[in-house]
Amino acid sequence: MKDTILSLIRHGLTFGGGFLAAKGLITEPTLATLVPAVVAAIGAIWGASDEYLAAKKAKATPAA
Numbered sequence: 110m111k112d113t114i115l116s117l118i119r120h121g122l123t124f125g126g127g128f129l130a131a132k133g134l135i136t137e138p139t140l141a142t143l144v145p146a147v148v149a150a151i152g153a154i155w156g157a158s159d160e161y162l163a164a165k166k167a168k169a170t171p172a173a
Contacts, residue, residue: 122144
């Protein structure tokens with residue numbers, strides 16, 4: 110599920126960046142750098158959040 114959502118985000122960023130590049134507001138090399146960087150940052154934040162929430166849940170669950 111996470112890979113699918115990140116893929117959709119990447120495609121959305123590529124589409125939006127392509128629009129901005131066509132309007133001359135951003136260059137293609139900048140777009141080629143920003144899209145993967147943003148997707149990587151989102152993935153890292155998501156992964157850290159998952160780990161934090163799992164640890165918090167494990168701590169709150171009483172041991173059997």
